[in-house]
Amino acid sequence: MAEIVAGIACSHVPAIGVAMDRGMTGTPYWDPLFKGYAPAREWLAKLAPDVAIVVYNDHASAFSLEIIPTFLIGVAAEFPIADEGFGPRPVPVVRGHPALAWHLAESLILDEFDMTIANAMPVDHGLTVPLSITCGQPPAWPFPVIPLCVNVVQYPPPTGARCFKLGQAIRRAVAAFDEPLRVVIYGTGGMSHQLQGERAGLINRGFDTAFLDGMTRDPLSLTKITHTEYMREAGSEGVEMVMWHVMRGALDEQAVEVYRHYHVPASNTAAGLMILENGVAT
Amino acid sequence: MTAARDYDSIPGTYVYDSRRGREGYALNMFCMSLNSAANRARFKQNESAYLDGFPLSADQRQAVLQRDWLGMLKVGGNIYYTIKIAFCDGLTFQDVAGMMSGVTKEAYAQMMLAGGRSPDGNRHKGEVDKGEDHG
Numbered sequence: 106m107a108e109i110v111a112g113i114a115c116s117h118v119p120a121i122g123v124a125m126d127r128g129m130t131g132t133p134y135w136d137p138l139f140k141g142y143a144p145a146r147e148w149l150a151k152l153a154p155d156v157a158i159v160v161y162n163d164h165a166s167a168f169s170l171e172i173i174p175t176f177l178i179g180v181a182a183e184f185p186i187a188d189e190g191f192g193p194r195p196v197p198v199v200r201g202h203p204a205l206a207w208h209l210a211e212s213l214i215l216d217e218f219d220m221t222i223a224n225a226m227p228v229d230h231g232l233t234v235p236l237s238i239t240c241g242q243p244p245a246w247p248f249p250v251i252p253l254c255v256n257v258v259q260y261p262p263p264t265g266a267r268c269f270k271l272g273q274a275i276r277r278a279v280a281a282f283d284e285p286l287r288v289v290i291y292g293t294g295g296m297s298h299q300l301q302g303e304r305a306g307l308i309n310r311g312f313d314t315a316f317l318d319g320m321t322r323d324p325l326s327l328t329k330i331t332h333t334e335y336m337r338e339a340g341s342e343g344v345e346m347v348m349w350h351v352m353r354g355a356l357d358e359q360a361v362e363v364y365r366h367y368h369v370p371a372s373n374t375a376a377g378l379m380i381l382e383n384g385v386a387t
Numbered sequence: 388m389t390a391a392r393d394y395d396s397i398p399g400t401y402v403y404d405s406r407r408g409r410e411g412y413a414l415n416m417f418c419m420s421l422n423s424a425a426n427r428a429r430f431k432q433n434e435s436a437y438l439d440g441f442p443l444s445a446d447q448r449q450a451v452l453q454r455d456w457l458g459m460l461k462v463g464g465n466i467y468y469t470i471k472i473a474f475c476d477g478l479t480f481q482d483v484a485g486m487m488s489g490v491t492k493e494a495y496a497q498m499m500l501a502g503g504r505s506p507d508g509n510r511h512k513g514e515v516d517k518g519e520d521h522g
Contacts, residue, residue, distance in 0.1 A: 120480065164467045165415075165418070165419055165422075165471070166422065169415075169416060170408065170416060170465075170468075187422070188422050188423070189471070189474075190471035190475065191474045258403065259404075259465075260404040261404070297503075299504075300466050301401055301460055302400045302401050302460060302487055303398070303457070303487060303489060304504065305485075305488045305504075306499055307504045308499075308505075309506045332394070336394050336397055336400065336402065337511075338506060341401075342466075369499075372479070373480055373499065
């Protein structure tokens, strides 16, 4: 039986990808951020998961405003790197895991989560930057990836509570898969940031710290944060943090924090990274 | 039932909800077209002619041609879409964020290095006391 062994919460700031792609990670601006990523890379390399589910949002790359899926799962064998307006990132193509992805799609829909299914789609920085942060710059990504997209571009995104329940359903579905796969799940986006309007540049360290603490202390109460509260307190784009709840819902209630890194600024954003591990199976 | 719009009280923020979605569809779909290198080249070559291919309002068209980043949001632009015009111009998210908030690039970068814009005084329209916590 497959099993979710750990969760990774991770910001997906495009500039972090640019800094890596252009070899700028050692500059005084970027060095403190990337130093904090090193322990996470070591941890992940040691964990060596068989597959990753990456919960992220597309940013007008694979999907335009023509069709806006609230929850979508990618079932392809391969996902090309999107041109987001400045050429595709020079990173490896993302290999999928069609067998587990299709199993998840079927299980989730029958479990009353009405997923959209994508047989072909490019993936953008929302997915590739967390991979770069946690895997570095290998010639090929070390594990296959199942992209799971959440709409946060057209208001309203799904609620935090709904995202958490989707995570719980993902956990049930993974546990019912008939191969002994060790799965990690990423919840990406955030933390506090606002990219638009006169209020651009908003950062709320207090909110972010409480959110990080709450991931282990009381994750259910975090799911009650409303969209307006995210936007008011953590910036209009801070609402991306609903995606962390999918990851959290897929883990044990008693999951433990094994690593955290928080840095301001990464361009306009408070960059957060947190690793949660499920307990040893008994 | 009408959805609550309590986020309208947040200052300097243009939530891309159904109201903006109805107004901004064509503008944002023009931006989406810039995901193609061939289209970026055509746009750069003759912006006005390229825009003729999209049913933009006069205000939307003017905001694009003048690179009025804040103005684009006010006529239905979504930042994840309008930023593609900035990428075409060789600008970054941080460049555009500075311009939208009405400060120099240097001042904006400095604000971010110093920890970003504080939520204090920026939670509700009409707040003026930057240091006061209204949370």
